[in-house]
Amino acid sequence: MAGIIIKCLSKFYGGKDSGMAALRGLDLEIKDNQFVTLLGPSGCGKTTTLRLIAGYVTPDAGTIRVDNTVVSSPEGVAPPDRRGMGMVFQNYAVWPHKTVFENVVFGLKLRKVPAVEARRKVLDTLALVNLGGLENRLPNELSGGQQQRVALARSLVVEPGILLLDEPLSNLDAKLREKMRVELKQLQRRTGITFVYVTHDQAEALALSDQIAVMHGGELQQYGTPDEVYRRPANKIVADFMGIVNFLPGEVRAGAGEAPVVIIDGMEFDGFARLGDSVKAGQAVDIAVRPENLRLARARSEEHRLSARVTERTYLGNLSEYWVELPTGTVLRAQTHPLEQFGVGDEVFLAIDAAECSVFPHVAEPARAAA
Incomplete structure (x- = not known):
């Protein structure tokens, strides 16, 4: 061989x-x-x-x-x-x-x-x-x-x-x-x-x-x-290409080598296991969150803190996929067990499995020329 x-x-x-x-x-x-x-x-x-x-x-x-x-x-x-x-x-x-x-x-x-x-x-x-x-x-x-x-x-x-x-x-x-x-x-x-x-x-x-x-x-x-x-x-690039991923905007309050805290929608989140060496405190970042690492609930709790509204639901047999919109206008995709059912228009609260997320420095999209 x-x-x-x-x-x-x-x-x-x-x-x-x-x-x-x-x-x-x-x-x-x-x-x-x-x-x-x-x-x-x-x-x-x-x-x-x-x-x-x-x-x-x-x-x-x-x-x-x-x-x-x-x-x-x-x-x-x-x-x-x-x-x-x-x-x-x-x-x-x-x-x-x-x-x-x-x-x-x-x-x-x-x-x-x-x-x-x-x-x-x-x-x-x-x-x-x-x-x-x-x-x-x-x-x-x-x-x-x-x-x-x-x-x-x-x-x-x-x-x-x-x-x-x-x-x-x-x-x-x-x-x-x-x-x-x-x-x-x-x-x-x-x-x-x-x-x-x-x-x-x-x-x-x-x-x-x-x-x-x-x-x-x-x-x-x-x-x-x-x-x-x-x-x-x-x-x-890899995160975006390898399957479905959400990118949540945030800001880092602690840099690499410290216990990282990320501000998302005005709230502090910790438990992020992977901050690249290029990510520094005070920097704008994009948090890569897979749909299976978002959990939905009807009531706010210590874990389910991000409020959102369900805008679309797709039944896929072995799972259900939801599009949910944050107050900031950011739209995320979340996947749940098919028995966990939410309706379009429902208010929900999201929990993020931070240990399964990756954090990257935010890079502004290039400006597009007017048509």
């Missing part, structure tokens, strides 16, 4: 002087036998990173090492077929006129593997991805999920040390996508192959990954476990 070490990796389109950086100064270590996801919105650099790892693109700066061997640098790039990697594409890229067996055996034929051994490997791999007995079918006789498994089998049969996956589930419906998430994670554990996965879907990344690299604007924002990037975001 194999690990990947990326140092100071950059890629510019249109030349370095154009300022169009698809990727800038990326440092990333992907350890052997891990499921690592490159996560971010369109244009963040995640697909460029994957293509650089695959050897399809030459970097303008930096290096990529696989097991301490440099495979990419501005001076040269090892060809994709000599990297010990497999690639699964978003559109499956299976040949419609070839059977499942013929699609999967193709890589072994290129490597001149003897026919008997190749057949054994193909059948074993099809069983691994739950396609046993379907080797004689054509792709148009398969479901979308089965076609995706054919693409997986074709990459796995050549026994790569690293498998690269470029949004492979995006063309599947919601139920099938959820099922394939479980299968992919189980497959990675069974094979011990290093998976590098690209997606813009936060739920997908949280469900699948050992480590998540959150990217934005061609730069790495945070690299950590799913729990770390969701509950302890490194900055406001």
